Amino acid sequence: MMSSLVIYFSRSGENYFGGELKDIEKGNTEVIAEYIQEIDNADLFKVEPAVEYPADYMKCIDVAKKEQQADARPEIKETLESIADYDTVYIGFPNWWGTLPMPMFTQLEQLDFSGKIVKPFVTHEGSGFGSSQKDLAKLCEGAQIKDGLSIPGASVYDVKDKVASWVKD
Ligand SMILES: Cc1cc2nc3c(=O)[nH]c(=O)nc-3n(C[C@H](O)[C@H](O)[C@H](O)COP(=O)(O)O)c2cc1C
Numbered sequence: 001m002m003s004s005l006v007i008y009f010s011r012s013g014e015n016y017f018g019g020e021l022k023d024i025e026k027g028n029t030e031v032i033a034e035y036i037q038e039i040d041n042a043d044l045f046k047v048e049p050a051v052e053y054p055a056d057y058m059k060c061i062d063v064a065k066k067e068q069q070a071d072a073r074p075e076i077k078e079t080l081e082s083i084a085d086y087d088t089v090y091i092g093f094p095n096w097w098g099t100l101p102m103p104m105f106t107q108l109e110q111l112d113f114s115g116k117i118v119k120p121f122v123t124h125e126g127s128g129f130g131s132s133q134k135d136l137a138k139l140c141e142g143a144q145i146k147d148g149l150s151i152p153g154a155s156v157y158d159v160k161d162k163v164a165s166w167v168k169d
Contacts, residue, residue, distance in 0.1 A: 013055030114142030
């Protein structure tokens, strides 16, 4: 049987929406991950940092920038050990400074992607995938990486149909 998994990162708290700061209970990427769970009957795995990012947006972007400059591998709460049971792996994340949040590197580097189908999706505030596709090609060596889905963070509640057609593609 074909089975799929969504590995994703998403942060709740304060975030920017079209130039305005808002507090959100559920991160944008998580909204999309849950659509995929429903549409493709996929399992979900959320990558969570051992030390939470600040809810304060400005503090968070600062911490994230420093981690990226240091090419850090922040500890994560729980590590997914294997994806052997899955044929298709969706990888979802917010664009953070042009690529994936560093905890996604921590997790993805520990998995064997050979022979897998990878479908990446990103939420963002204008930069789409940035350079993340190049990073994903390295992180998911051996996988067949399909066309990605890029969703502006402010529109996640309006794109379920779009997600469904991408999932079925
Ligand atoms: C630390 C940080 C860095 C970000 N960097 C970018 C960026 O470089 N380009 C962009 O378009 N959006 C950027 N954003 C906006 C997020 O990608 C966008 O709000 C996303 O939908 C958040 O997803 P989430 O709620 O699932 O965490 C950044 C947000 C944060 C918190």
